[in-house]
Amino acid sequence: MLSAPRRPRRILPAAVLVLCGTLPLPVSLAAQATTVAQYIGTPEALEITSARRADRIAWTVYDRGLRNVYTAAAPDFAPVRVTRFLEDDGTDLGQVELSDDGSVVVFVRGSAPNREGWVANPSHDPAGAERAIWAARTSGGEAWRVAEGTSPALSPDGQWVLFVRDGQIHRARVSPTPAASPLDRGDVPLIRAWGQQRDLQWSPDGSKIAFVSDRDDHSFIGVYDVRTKTLDFISPSVDFDDSPTWSPDSRHIAFLRRPGTPFGQQRQAGRGGIGNPPGPAYNPNQPGGRGFGRGGFGRGGQDDAPDGREQRPGLYRATFPGGYTLSLMVADIAACGTEAARVAHADGGCGQAREVWHNQPDDRQFPSIRSIRWADRSVIFPLDRPGDEWDRYYAIDVSGGDPTPVLLTPTDGLIEDATSAALSRDGKTFYYCTNAQDIERRHIWAVPTSGGTPTRISAGTGIETYPMPLASGRQVAVLYFNYDTPASVGLVASAGGEPRVIYPTAQPADFPQARHVMPQIVLTRAADGLEIHNQLFLPKDLKPGERRPAIIFVHGGPRRQMMPGYHYFQFYHWAYAFNQWLADQGYVVMSINYRSGIGYGNSFRQAPNTNARGNSEYQDVVAGAKYLQQRADVDPTRIGIWGLSYGGLLTSQALARNSDIFVAGVDLAGVHLYGNSLDSTALSYQSSAAAHVDTWKSPVFLVHGDDDRNVAFAQTVGLVQLLRARGIYYDLTVIPDDVHESLVHSRWVDTFTRAGAFLDRFVRRREPVPTAASGTGGR
Secondary structure, three states, rough: OOOOOOOOOOOOOOHHHEOOOOOOOHHHOOOOOOOOOHHOOOOOOEEEOOOOOOEEEEEEEEEEEEEEEEEEEEOOOOOOOOOOOOOOOOOOOEEEEEEEOOOOEEEEEOOOOOOOOOOOOOOOOOOOOOOOOEEEOOOOOEEEEEEEEEEEOOOOOOOEEEEEEEEEEEEOOOOOOOOOOOOOOOOOOOOOOOEEEEEEOOOOOOOEEEEEOOOOOOEEEEEEEEEOOOOEEEOOHHHHHHHEOOOEEEEEEEEEEEEEOOHHOOOOEEOOOOOOOOOOOOOOOOOOOOOOOOOOOOOOOOOOOOOOOOOOOOOOOOOOOOOOOOOOEEEEEOOOOOOHHHHHOOOOOOOOOOEEEOOOOOOOOOOOOOEEEEOOOOOEEEEOOOOOOOEEEEEEOOOOOOOOOEOOOOEEEEEEEHHHHEOOOOOOOOOOOOOOOOOOOEEEEEEEEEOOOOEEOEOOOOOOEEEEOOOOOOOOEEEEEEEEOOOOOEEEEOOOEEEEEEOOOOOOOOHHHHHHHOOOOEEOOOOOEEEEEEEOOOOOOOOOOOOEEEEEEEEEOOOOOOOOOOOOOOOHHHHHHHHHHHOOOOOOOEEEOOOOOOOOHHHHOOOOOOHHOOOOHHHHHHHHHHHHHHHHOOEEEEEEEEEEEEHHHHHHHHHOOOOOOOOOOEOOOOOOOOOOOOOOOOOOOOOOOHHHHHHHHOOOOEEEOOOOOOOHHHHHHHHHHHHHHHOOOOOEEEEOOOOOOOOOHHHHHHHHHHHHHHHHHHHOOOOOOOOOOOOOOOO
C-alpha cells in the first residue's frame, strides 16, 4: 500500500467557500429518489495503453475522486488495480505507459503547471503539490515515485524512463529501490545540449534515443547511443527537422524537414540585431525566442513581407531548391554512436539523410503535415486538407517504392486527435476512431497501411473511442460508452464484432441505470438557415398534456461534440450524467451542438463570424430555445440554461441578451469579455456578454476556481462587478487553488447539487428573484 500523505488533509466542499451565503436544498429535490452523486459516482476509464509484446492493457480510472491504474491480461482479461491512491485529494493521474513485456507501468501524478509553473494544489496542502512520474509492477506490489517530471518515455525493457526538464533530457531508473547516483535518479541531465529538447523516442530495440533539439531558427534530430554514451545529429543543416520516427528494425529514422528562418522572419526583440546572438536580457520563453512555431518551423513557405516592400527570394519566403517547402527524409543511423561514425563525421553529424518525397511548389495540401509514424514499409500522417470537410490520414512508401502519398481514410468523418488513431504491432493495419456513417457517435475502423478499403470493426449502437491494438493482433482495446453506460473498457475482435466490456464488471448498486433515457436527435435551424444537431432528453414520466420546465445545455471548447451517450472527455461525461439527472427530475433537456463545434465538417467548425468576430454561434442557442418554446410539452416561461467554459460564455450571453427567454442560468468558469477592448463600437466587445449586461435580468449561479488555466479568473471578477452595479441577483462560489474543471470530486457533487437547487428555485418553481441587497447575490 502507498505511504500515507504527508499530513492529514480535509477537503472542503465548495459550499464552505460560498461567498454570498448558502443555498439550501429544496424539499422538493431532497425528496426525489435519485441524487446527482449517484449519476456521477461511477468508475470512469479515461485512457488506455497496451504492451508491444504481450496481450496486456493498462488504463486509468477515476472513481469518485480516487485516481488509480488498472491492468488486465489474456486470456481472461480480469481487471486488477495496481495502485492504491485512496483519497479524493485532487491529485490528477494520467500519461499511462507499459513496458514492451507488460510487466511495468509508468504514469504521471499531479496537474500540469500553469503559466507561472505552479502545479495545482486544490486540497490546499501547505507543503504544495508536485507533478511526478510514478511506476508500478503489473504483477502487484506497491507503486513508487520515480522522479519529478512529466511526459515519460519508457524504455522498451521498462528499466528506464526519459523526460524533459528545463529543456534538457533526464533519465531515471524505474526501480522501487532509490538509485544511488544523481544521474540515475534523474536529478541531473543525461543529455545536456544547447536549445530546447523534446519529442523523445526510444528505438524499438532500446539501444538509442532520438529527439528534436530546437535551436531558435533551426532544429536538429539528435541520436544518443545508450551503450557508447555518445550524441550525434542526423545530417545537421540550417533547416527545421522534426517528428522523428523509428523503423521497426531500429536502423532508420524518418523525419520532416522545413526551411530555416529567413532574415525577414527572424525576430529582433532582445537581440543585438538580425542574426546576432541574444544579449544578456534575452529570454527564450518570450516571443521571438525558440523558432518552433514562430516564423520558422512550418512557415518557410509563407510570405510575411510588409505590403509594398521589395520581396527578394529567400528574404521573407524560404523554400528549398525547386520552390518546395517540405521534405520527408530517411536516415540510416545504424552506425551512429560508433567510432567509425565519429571519424567519418567529425562535424558531429551522422546517418546521412536522403529525401524520399517532397511537396510541390506552392502546394496548399501537404505543408500542414506535422507528425509522422513509421508503419511497416510506410510512414503515415494526419492531414487537414484545405477545402476538405473531413480529416484524413495518408501513407508514403519509404522502402524504395512509389512515394506518392496514398489516401488511407476515404471515409467522410471526424478523426479527432492522436488518441483516435493507432497502429497494429506489425505496422500493417491502421485503426482509427471516426463518426463516418454515424455522425452522432464514434466507432472503430481499420485499413491496411499499404492502402485499401477501410472497414468498420466495432459493431452495435454504442460509442467506441481510443483504439489500442493488442500485441497478438487478435483484439483491439477501446473505451466504450452508451446512453446508459458510463466510460468502460471493452475489447473488440480485430475481425469485427460488438465490444465485450471487461471493466467495470458491475456498476455501483445505487447507479440509476434503468432511469436513463435515450436522447433523441433533433435538428433545428438557426436564423441564418444553418442546420444544428441537438440531443433531446425527455422525462420518462412525461404525460400527454403536461408542460414541463426545460433546460438547455451548451458544451465548451467550442471544438467539442456532444453525443447521445456518455462522453470520452471527463467533464462532458459528468455533464451528460447531469443532463440525465435533470431529465429524471422532470425537466425537458436539450444539448446543443452549435456551430464552431466538431463532428459536422470543417465548414461547420470554421463557421464565419463566431467567437469575438460576431458570436454567430449564439443564434444556434436561440434556435434551440425557440424550438423548446414551441413544443407542446414545454412551458415556454420556464427555460433555463447551463454550461462550462465556452458553455459558460454562451450561458452569460443568453442571460444578457435574452432574459426574456432564459429565466435563470448556471455559468461555470465562463468567458464574459473577449479581448481587452472596452470600446463599445469594437466587434469583440459587442460580441461579449459584458456589452449587453444592461438587459441582463435573470439570476445566475457562478462557480470558478482561481487557478483556472483555461479561462482567466479575472473573467468572473469582472462580471461580478457588472452584476453588482446593476443589482442583478447571483450566487457565487469561488474555489481557491482549483482549476478550470475542479480536481476534487466532492466539489463536483456539491456544484451539481447546488446548480440543481438553483434551477429548481428559479426555473421549475419560478420563485420571485430576490433583490441583490436581500438575497445571496450582489454582496
